[in-house]
Amino acid sequence: MIEQVILTHSILIKVFLGFMAAGLFIPFVTAKNPKGFKKASFIYTMVFQAIASMIAFTGLVALAMGTFGLSLSVIIMIVIWGLLMYIEIKKYKLIKVANLENPQTHTLLRSAFLKISAVQIMLVIMMVVLKVMEVKGVISLS
Numbered sequence: 085m086i087e088q089v090i091l092t093h094s095i096l097i098k099v100f101l102g103f104m105a106a107g108l109f110i111p112f113v114t115a116k117n118p119k120g121f122k123k124a125s126f127i128y129t130m131v132f133q134a135i136a137s138m139i140a141f142t143g144l145v146a147l148a149m150g151t152f153g154l155s156l157s158v159i160i161m162i163v164i165w166g167l168l169m170y171i172e173i174k175k176y177k178l179i180k181v182a183n184l185e186n187p188q189t190h191t192l193l194r195s196a197f198l199k200i201s202a203v204q205i206m207l208v209i210m211m212v213v214l215k216v217m218e219v220k221g222v223i224s225l226s
């Protein structure tokens with residue numbers, strides 16, 4: 085049972101990575117379409133937060149069911165999760181209130197979208213690498 089919860093947690097993380105990678109196309113396909121950019125950002129942030137919530141939920145269920153306790157690796161996960169959500173909400177708020185009809189603002193926010201997504205992807209990959217290294221015994225995060 086616990087194995088299934090952790091497996092779901094880890095599959096969701098891969099889905100999350102795939103979703104964020106696909107999201108990198110948004111600023112390009114909406115380069116000449118400010119309204120489309122705003123709309124796509126809205127859908128993106130909704131899906132992002134839904135997947136992130138499922139990751140936190142499965143993680144918390146695994147914590148409640150398992151005997152890991154609050155290990156350093158779980159604390160890092162929670163911190164990264166908080167950071168991901170914080171950055172995402174800030175980013176969407178910025179896009180939501182911006183006047184994207186101004187071409188300079190549109191360009192600036194498209195580039196911010198790309199950079200922020202790159203940082204988010206890196207944070208998730210970092211966590212996955214940490215876990216892989218832990219499992220292989222290269223580092224200990226207990």
Ligand code: HEM
Nearest residue numbers: 094140143144146147152157158161162165208211212215
């Ligand atoms: C509130 C947020 C989260 C909680 C409570 C949580 C909790 C857990 C727990 C209890 C485990 C299993 C125990 C262990 O291997 O140490 C686990 C595994 C894992 N978590 Fe999380 N997690 C959270 C968020 C995240 C996030 C945001 C990421 C990625 C950035 C992540 C990546 C992983 C990975 C890669 C594993 C190993 C999966 C495997 O063994 O196949 N977790 N998490």
